[in-house]
Amino acid sequence: MTDVFMNTYHRLPVTFTHGQGVWLTDAAGNRYLDFTSGIAVNCLGHGHPSLVKAVSDQAARLNHVCNYYQSDVSAAFAEQLVAACAPAGMRKVFLANSGAEANEGACKIARKYSLKKYGPGRHIIVTLKGSFHGRTITTLSATGQDKFHKDFGPFTEGFRFIPAGDITALEQALDQTSVAGLLIEAIQGESGILPQGAAYIEAAAKLCAERDILLMFDEIQCGIGRTGTFLACEAYRVKPDIVTLAKGLSAGVPSGAVLAGDKAADVFETGDHGSTFGGNPLAAAAGLVVLETVNNPAFLKGIAGKGDRIRAALHSWNHPRIKDIRGRGLMIGVDIASPAWDILEAALAKGLLILSAGANTLRFLPPYIITDDEIDQGLDILKGIV
């Protein structure tokens, strides 16, 4: 392994060279069953034939054009993405490259919406403790976990954290005179696959609507079909003002998006925002394959069913070391009475890739194309280790 990378990641001792379906192969030729999807990115697995063809064809045709112009493929991607998010009330999109960049865009829209309507001073974005919104200074400022804040201040001002699930705290924090937006993950991914309850989300939506505060869902990890609906927020009876997406959006080609409904769709004016690679044709070509594959009722039902299969199997073990099993669709968290990292290392040695989310939580984010047989193979390996 090379040592020229900056020391930012706790990397495991394996170097991958290629992948096919849910299987990755390392430099020595060993195969690994992938229950991670590159942290919710490779939602169609590795080497998906339609994705490979779309990206290769697009690379040969046109791989970048600056945003002074439109490309046919990014326009088609934008239209299909807005259509896929229309059930959640979305009407327009800004295309970006990453989750952090999408969340930056969302914060800018909330601030400008509020400034134009109410004047200065109403710029706070409320977020939840335990949230994760990205690694740029502003999205770190939005992230409600102290461990990420150490050493990097001063931060962007104007963020307020409240405990998740506490409706009273929400009522107090969403102060109509100072707050522009509420940014929320329907299922908190990085802090342990923690779903928000329906009563909480519905209360948040009601308060935001009454107080004209933008309700913004960060669906960077839980969106794009991961939970069995195209957007995770579709599971609640709410319509957000903004949704951010990235990770699985282009299934492995860097891609992100900020979508907005009626209130926020026309806030940005010419020159307000931009991104060199946003809407890049390669990402758009890949994204079109994702949308065509995933945004289909039968496919989404399949994701939900596969998730149910994993959870049912884990419950059936009735294992004393397994303390809790959470999540929806193929976004699953398992609390375990041992260090999650030890299990992750042991699984790697046996050819299974899984993730942790916090010290004692295992996280499964397998590709949507995983078969029942592959699910059972992975769980057999895990059972042996647990």
Ligand SMILES: Cc1ncc(COP(=O)(O)O)c(C=O)c1O
């Ligand atoms: C919920 C959520 N928001 C934002 C981000 C940041 O995305 P990116 O790493 O693409 O900037 C992540 C990444 O893990 C995430 O899970």
